[in-house]
Amino acid sequence: xxxxxxxxxxxxxxxxxxxxxxxxxxxxxxxxxxxxxxxxxxxxxxxxxxxxxxxxxxxxxxxxxxxxxxxxxxxxxxxxxxxxxxxxxxxxxxxxxxxxxxxxxxxxxxxxxxxxxxxxxxxxxxxxxxxxxxxxxxxxxxxxxxxxxxxxxxxxxxxxxxxxxxxxxxxxxxxxxxxxxx
Amino acid sequence: xxxxxxxxxxxxxxxxxxxxxxxxxxxxxxxxxxxxxxxxxxxxxxxxxxxxxxxxxxxxxxxxxxxxxxxxxxxxxxxxxxxxxxxxxxxxxxxxxxxxxxxxxxxxxxxxxxxxxxxxxxxxxxxxxxxxxxxxxxxxxxxxxxxxxxxxxxxxxxxxxxxxxxxxxxxxxxxxxxxxxxxxxxxxxxxxxxx
Numbered sequence: 406x407x408x409x410x411x412x413x414x415x416x417x418x419x420x421x422x423x424x425x426x427x428x429x430x431x432x433x434x435x436x437x438x439x440x441x442x443x444x445x446x447x448x449x450x451x452x453x454x455x456x457x458x459x460x461x462x463x464x465x466x467x468x469x470x471x472x473x474x475x476x477x478x479x480x481x482x483x484x485x486x487x488x489x490x491x492x493x494x495x496x497x498x499x500x501x502x503x504x505x506x507x508x509x510x511x512x513x514x515x516x517x518x519x520x521x522x523x524x525x526x527x528x529x530x531x532x533x534x535x536x537x538x539x540x541x542x543x544x545x546x547x548x549x550x551x552x553x554x555x556x557x558x559x560x561x562x563x564x565x566x567x568x569x570x571x572x573x574x575x576x577x578x579x580x581x582x583x584x585x586x587x
Numbered sequence: 588x589x590x591x592x593x594x595x596x597x598x599x600x601x602x603x604x605x606x607x608x609x610x611x612x613x614x615x616x617x618x619x620x621x622x623x624x625x626x627x628x629x630x631x632x633x634x635x636x637x638x639x640x641x642x643x644x645x646x647x648x649x650x651x652x653x654x655x656x657x658x659x660x661x662x663x664x665x666x667x668x669x670x671x672x673x674x675x676x677x678x679x680x681x682x683x684x685x686x687x688x689x690x691x692x693x694x695x696x697x698x699x700x701x702x703x704x705x706x707x708x709x710x711x712x713x714x715x716x717x718x719x720x721x722x723x724x725x726x727x728x729x730x731x732x733x734x735x736x737x738x739x740x741x742x743x744x745x746x747x748x749x750x751x752x753x754x755x756x757x758x759x760x761x762x763x764x765x766x767x768x769x770x771x772x773x774x775x776x777x778x779x780x781x782x
Contacts, residue, residue: 561731562696569730577730 411444412437412515424502424512431499431517435526435552438501438515442531447503447513450528453538454500455546458493459572494518497548499525501535519548527553545570635768641685641711642764644673648684650704652691655718655750659690667753672760681707686763687740688756692720693733705740710782711773715759716742719749741774 409418409425414433419426429437441447495518503513519525527550528535539550540559547568550556558565567574651659662669669675678684681704693701705714716736719725722745724734736742743766746759767773775782 560696575730578728579734581728 412440421514424514426500426514426516429515429517431519431523431525434499434501434515434517435528435531438503438528438531441503441513441515445513446505446507447511449504449506450532450535450538451502451504451512452500453528453535453542454502455542455548456498456500457496457546457570457572458498459496462490462492495520495523497521497546499542499548501528521547524549524551526551529553544568547571638768638770642767644676645685645713645760645764646676646678646683647674647686647688648681648704648708649677649679650687650689650701652689652693652697653720655690655721658750658753658756659688659717662753662757667757669757669760672757672764674760681705682709684708685711686713686715686760688715688717689721689736689740689742690717690750692725692727693736694731695733696731698733698739701736702739706782710775712775712782713743713763713767713773714740715744715746715756715763717746717756717759718751719747722747725749741778741780743774 409415409427412427412429413436414430415437416428416430418428427437438450497519499517499519501515503515505511505513517525525548527539529539529550529552536554537559539548539553540556542548543550543553543556544558544560545568557563561569651657661667663675663677674686681687685708687705687708689701705712714736716722720727720732721736722742724732726749728734733739744759744763746756748755751759771777
């Protein structure tokens, strides 16, 4: 799987511990997925996930930071301290996790970046299973997929307003009073 | 409305029944004082007989929603056998069920179907809110979970814990049986709400 630059719209790729991550231009993600399915043999789309990076790089990150290869004891200042992470290109990353059903079961992640309000080409024509995956991301994150046959809410009630899994959406609930301690 | 009995304690029922094989009559029966006399004399009234029959075959409806459903399934298993009480026949159709055991968290999207199922049940019907999520929303105090199923249906018995042990659910069921035997009307009648 070293010929990633042949994918349409290829921007960059990065090898990870589980699967390589290939960054694709948002407008050409459908062609890249068709190429991955037809030429490279990734005939199963496991999941379509959107990640919200609102506020990333703002106040710093605590916890496991480390180096690209993992926590390195030879570099003590990189472990668990507040450090500014590298900024992300846009607010949302859409990741398409692919699996090839052959010996070795290679996996890959195609990734494209969008901002709030930008539309993404739908890959339902490539893998029909992405129908509900994209509906879930529309429902919870507000990502609009162009060319989707039935882009309505999936998990929340049909008349819900807002997209609950965004970083700026409140957790909700009601105030609870514990009367036995007062 | 305030002086009308709505809660079980308003009827003076405070029994702590345990599943002892050698347990004598419950506090309900002691308070009423009628069971011993009737048992000794062999007298029963028609209403007591009907209530006894309803208690001994109160068929639940299959309303397992989440994790509490696992514990509800395990009371049908051989260890905590609810067939002893004639309740192993879980009916899938609410038209044929007497008891609605709401086991699991109820999302706002699930609330209208829950109310519809409750409406389709025939009187007399009882509701057990099993677990913390059905009683009060449980640990989920957020935008999705209905904070307590008693906001939409009248509840007779609340069984706490997360999830309640099968014995705890069976104790709730048995307390419901005792309350019905003692003459306590179902919750929709006590609270005066629509069925």
